[in-house]
Amino acid sequence: xxxxxxxxxxxxxxxxxxxxxxxxxxxxxxxxxxxxxxxxxxxxxxxxxxxxxxxxxxxxxxxxxxxxxxxxxxxxxxxxxxxxxxxxxxxxxxxxxxxxxxxxxxxxxxxxxxxxxxxxxxxxxxxxxxxxxxxxxxxxxxxxxxxxxxxxxxxxxxxxxxxxxxxxxxxxxxxxxxxxxxxxxxxxxxxxxxxxxxxxxxxxxxxxxxxxxxxxxxxxxxxxxxxxxxxxxxxxxxxxxxxxxxxxxxxxxxxxxxxxxxxxxxxxxxxxxxxxxxxxxxxxxxxxxxxxxxxxxxxxxxxxxxxxxxxxxxxxxxxxxxxxxxxxxxxxxxxxxxxxxxxxxxxxxxxxxxxxxxxxxxxxxxxxxxxxxxxxxxxxxxxxxxxxxxxxxxxxxxxxxx
Amino acid sequence: xxxxxxxxxxxxxxxxxxxxxxxxxxxxxxxxxxxxxxxxxxxxxxxxxxxxxxxxxxxxxxxxxxxxxxxxxxxxxxxxxxxxxxxxxxxxxxxxxxxxxxxxxxxxxxxxxxxxxxxxxxxxxxxxxxxxxxxxxxxxxxxxxxxxxxxxxxxxxxxxxxxxxxxxxxxxxxxxxxxxxxxxxxxxxxxxxxxxxxxxxxxxxxxxxxxxxxxxxxxxxxxxxxxxxxxxxxxxxxxxxxxxxxxxxxxxxxxxxxxxxxxxxxxxxxxxxxxxxxxxxxxxxxxxxxxxxxxxxxxxxxxxxxxxxxxxxxxxxxxxxxxx
Numbered sequence: 001x002x003x004x005x006x007x008x009x010x011x012x013x014x015x016x017x018x019x020x021x022x023x024x025x026x027x028x029x030x031x032x033x034x035x036x037x038x039x040x041x042x043x044x045x046x047x048x049x050x051x052x053x054x055x056x057x058x059x060x061x062x063x064x065x066x067x068x069x070x071x072x073x074x075x076x077x078x079x080x081x082x083x084x085x086x087x088x089x090x091x092x093x094x095x096x097x098x099x100x101x102x103x104x105x106x107x108x109x110x111x112x113x114x115x116x117x118x119x120x121x122x123x124x125x126x127x128x129x130x131x132x133x134x135x136x137x138x139x140x141x142x143x144x145x146x147x148x149x150x151x152x153x154x155x156x157x158x159x160x161x162x163x164x165x166x167x168x169x170x171x172x173x174x175x176x177x178x179x180x181x182x183x184x185x186x187x188x189x190x191x192x193x194x195x196x197x198x199x200x201x202x203x204x205x206x207x208x209x210x211x212x213x214x215x216x217x218x219x220x221x222x223x224x225x226x227x228x229x230x231x232x233x234x235x236x237x238x239x240x241x242x243x244x245x246x247x248x249x250x251x252x253x254x255x256x257x258x259x260x261x262x263x264x265x266x267x268x269x270x271x272x273x274x275x276x277x278x279x280x281x282x283x284x285x286x287x288x289x290x291x292x293x294x295x296x297x298x299x300x301x302x303x304x305x306x307x308x309x310x311x312x313x314x315x316x317x318x319x320x321x322x323x324x325x326x327x328x329x330x331x332x333x334x335x336x337x338x339x340x341x342x343x344x345x346x347x348x349x350x351x352x353x354x355x356x357x358x359x360x361x362x363x364x365x366x367x368x369x370x371x372x373x374x375x376x377x378x379x380x381x382x383x384x385x386x387x388x389x390x391x392x393x394x395x396x397x398x399x400x401x402x
Numbered sequence: 403x404x405x406x407x408x409x410x411x412x413x414x415x416x417x418x419x420x421x422x423x424x425x426x427x428x429x430x431x432x433x434x435x436x437x438x439x440x441x442x443x444x445x446x447x448x449x450x451x452x453x454x455x456x457x458x459x460x461x462x463x464x465x466x467x468x469x470x471x472x473x474x475x476x477x478x479x480x481x482x483x484x485x486x487x488x489x490x491x492x493x494x495x496x497x498x499x500x501x502x503x504x505x506x507x508x509x510x511x512x513x514x515x516x517x518x519x520x521x522x523x524x525x526x527x528x529x530x531x532x533x534x535x536x537x538x539x540x541x542x543x544x545x546x547x548x549x550x551x552x553x554x555x556x557x558x559x560x561x562x563x564x565x566x567x568x569x570x571x572x573x574x575x576x577x578x579x580x581x582x583x584x585x586x587x588x589x590x591x592x593x594x595x596x597x598x599x600x601x602x603x604x605x606x607x608x609x610x611x612x613x614x615x616x617x618x619x620x621x622x623x624x625x626x627x628x629x630x631x632x633x634x635x636x637x638x639x640x641x642x643x644x645x646x647x648x649x650x651x652x653x654x655x656x657x658x659x660x661x662x663x664x665x666x667x668x669x670x671x672x673x674x675x676x677x678x679x680x681x682x683x684x685x686x687x688x689x690x691x692x693x694x695x696x697x698x699x700x701x702x703x704x705x706x707x708x709x710x711x712x713x714x715x716x717x718x719x720x721x722x723x724x725x726x
Contacts, residue, residue, distance in 0.1 A: 037428070037451025037604065041411055055411030056426035058600070062415070069414035137416065258656060260578045279479075 002026065002084055003393050004071075005386045006064070007091040008130035010122050011036060013063045016386040017071060017078065017085070020394050023387065026078045027071055031063045041066055043076060051076055060129035061136070068137055088134050088143045089393030091182065091385065092127045094120035095147030096173060102150065102392040105131055105143040113145065119173060119230065144393040151181030154222040159319075162229075176234070178226035180208045184216040185223075186388040187329045187381040194366055195325065195377055203320040205313055208383060209339070210330035211239035211282060215309065217316035225319055227312050233268050237301075237308045239282030242272035244308075277301040284332050284339075306342040313343065317350060323376050326352065329383040334364045344378060351375030428452050428601055432504075432511035434531055436467040438705075439548055440514035442572060445474060448495045450605045455497045455504050464498040471496065502534045510544045510601065511535050512570065513557075519700070521669030523549070525556070532557050532567070544594055546570050550618050551677055555587035564589035568598055571618050572607075575665055576656055582607040583618045616678045624662070625675055625687060631659045632690035635725070642710065642722055660710035661719065663693075664703030672697045692725060 001021060007014040014030040029043025029051075039057040044050050053070070057063045071077050071085075079085065090105070096116040103109055110131065117124045127145075134143055152160075160176040161169065168174045184206045191206075192199040204218040213236040216226040227235025227243075237243040245268070254264050275282035278301035280290045290298035317323045328340050337360050344354040353374035362369055362380050370378035431447055433440050433456040440456065444467075448454045458464045472493065478484040497504070505511050513531050517523055528547065535545050541563050547554060550571045558567035569585035582602040586595055595611060602609035612618045617625060631645050646658025655662075663671055671693065678687035689697075696702065696709055703709030704717050711719035 033451075035603065037426075041414075049407065051407040051409065053409050053411035053414065057411070065416045066411055066414050069416050072416075073414055258576065260656075263578050 001086050001394070002079070003390045004085050004088045005091075005389045005393070006067075006088060006130050006134070007386070008060055008126040010126050013060060013067065013130065014386075015067050016390075018387065018390045020390060029067075029070070031057055031067065034058070034060060034063050041070065043070065045076065046078075060126055061133040064130060064133035065137065082138050082141075085138065085141060087393050087397040088138070088141055089389040090127060090130055090134075090143060090145050091148065091389055092145040093123035093148045093179070094177065095145075095149045095153075096177070097153070097175075099145070099147045100150050100153035102144055102146040102389075102396060104396050105145050109145060119177070142397040144389075144396045146182055146389040146392045148179045148181050149177040151185040152178030152216070152223045152226050155225055159225045174230055176226075176229040178214065178216070178223065179228045179232050180212075180214050180216075180226075181223070182385045182388045183208045183329060183383040184214075184218065184226070186385065187327050187383055188216075188218045188221075188325075190366070190381050191325050191327045191377075191379050194379065194381070195368075197324075202324045203322055204325045204327065205316050205320070205323060206327045206329065207309055207313070207333055207343070208330040209236065209309060209328070209333040212241065213238050213309075213330060213332070215312040215316060217320050219320055225316060235308075236312065237277075237305050238273045239284075240270050240273045240275045242268045242276070274301045274305055277304060284336055288336075288338070302339075303342075306339050309339070310343045323350065323352070326376055326378045328378070328380050334380055334382050337362070340369065340378075340380075347376075352378065354378055427597060428509055428604060430455065430508050432456065432508040432535075433514055434511060434535070435514040435516055436463070437514065437516035439572065439574065440512075440516075441467060441470055441474070442574070443512055443514060443548065444496060445471060445492075446572070446605045448492045451495070452604070453495045453497070455499055455508065457499050457502070457504070459500075461500070464500075468493075468496075468498060502538050505535060506538050508539060508543060510546060510597075511539065513545070513547045517667075517670065519669070521667065521671075521673040521697075521702075525553070528553075528557055529560060532561060536561050536563065542566065544568060544597060546598075548572065550583075550616075550621050551674060552614050552616050552681070554585060554614055555589060558587055558589045565591035566594055568594050569614070570598070571612075571620065573620055575662055580607045581610050581620070583610050583612045583620060585612045585614055585618060587614045616681055617674055621666075621671075621674060622678075624659070624666075625671065625678065628659050628663055628671065628693075629675075629686060629688070629690050632692040636690065636692060642725075664709035664711055664713075664719075666703070667705055668693060668696045668702045668709050695725070 003018045003020055005016045011034045012030060012032045015028065016025055017027040019026050029041060031041045033039040034057050041053040057066065068082060071079050092113060094116045096119050098112045113124060113128060131143060162174065164174065188204045188206050189199055192202060200221045205215060206218060207215045212232055214226055214228040215236065217224050233241050235243050250264060253259060259267065273282065274287060278287055278298045280286060280295060280298050287298045287302055291302060332339055340359055341354060341356060344352060351374065353371040355369055355371045359369040364382050367380050368377060369380055370376065430453040433444050433454060436444060436456045436458055444454050444456050458467055475484060475489045475492065479489060513528055515523055515528055532545055544566050546568050547557055548570055554567055554569035558564040561567065567587060568590050571583040573579040573581060584595060584598045599609040634640055634645055635642060642660060646660055649655045649658040672689045675687050675689040700706060701708040701723065704713055707713040708723055710723055712721045712723050714720050
């Protein structure tokens, strides 16, 4: 049974083809710079060989066509016919309040996703393009939508509302939705399996930190708060996003710099965060290198990045009424030992003791990194959003295939 | 095995893409003349990932232009977080030249000859540029001019492949004015228009198709407003400050109309309005005496640091100019 997972971004498409019998990855890769100069499809063959296919890819539909073409090709492919793909799972960014779990894609679902475009004008349209392209090329293959926001639909209203006039919520659905739901769901569940404790009885904080990042408080298996809001700008300081900023500052900047709403959105999304503070890069590895060379602004960026994560962990511990498990995931959470160490410093008062040696040795693998005496278990769990999407897809269309 | 294999993607399409055998559009484009507007186009296109060749008249000019482009990016680095490495990558895509031959292989060349001090551009010179470009370019390469007056049909008339000519206007009022006016002349083909729409999207602009006319849409809307504003000023109905505030506050414009005129350049507006008045015969286009006064005294706006306002070296307005 083969399931293709697609993640269509505004100018990128990532794909993974799974064989669900043994969860093996048959093919994976991604297209970047769709509609821009220098677009390419990069894939990794099963033997680890990387291949880059360059050429003009003006739109998502053509990108998907190339992905399917490559999967079918003699040279780099692994299937003989598109019918071998039993189902396609899509990451859909914004499900608004309409979806609290993954669903089989029907015309009605497509209409509902369209209604969420206002909430995610950059993300939902490419998701829809991916869905439409698959419907065109593989009309008989069932498709499933897995929403980034669905896991957080269990947040209580007092957590998801903003302190703004209620009418704005009624008119435009302005509230906090949260993102990375698939990842938070996967790693929190996986952490409990790893520790062999019941998922429904734990107080968990998951820190999905990478170029984008969010922290989620999970009580008894349900998300009760998360750091991203209606858009992914809220919360942590990220690679290029500002995270929490006094809204008064934003109108002030708009006045001073003569920025339009678009301009200020670009500022907050693309030129802020670690990149904006350090002036060096949005990539934490480059920030670490700059720190080694004594770059003060890079140091500041790193401190702010770590500090904000710690602050969220503190406040989420308060709303959870204590903490049992802390999970680090995402590119930085899985690999950057210094950030994990900084975030967990001086937390013994709440029963969190990081094993520094163990922490320093763990990169991108499942591991417990707290001391055996630590009441709070600290774990690294590499996220696997694609596999989760594949699982959801299998679960939903399973009956159809068999 | 660790070496990255690099291949071309074209042969992996299913059916649509294999039918089209086009080379990637706008891999390399050219710009003739790198005044302020030319530099803006060079910057936009190179930032969007295109290789850009620009031509200037001397090595001194080339050095000046490269310096200005670099300075402009430094400002972006300071204000917006363009990174040093991105700047290097963008500058790497820009190639200066003194010869038409270096435009070979471009699928679009934009003529951007500078305006004279009187706000005019030589038509024989531009016609000559078009002809020279046609000699080195492939028949399907697009030849464009940058401007807002009726000219493209005239520039195209003497070429063999007239259908490839199109006029473009990149509004200069502020950095977020990202609409590209694609002006079609008598000969411009549908295919060329469609390609230019793709070009607009590649550089992050919204394409607007406009039929050849003086002032396009953007300046035709603006010019009568400017005349009326000058008239209100001349009749002493209100102060410059109040008129500007009417624009910014009541109508929500980013800048007042006088400030906007200074940014666009009084000389360009006067020449455009004069042409429009001659073409349409309508008094609403006739440049107001205040505009003539500024024009004749060479107070042309931001560029000369004096127009309706007086500007400092950072091009910030510091005071109103005394007009009467």
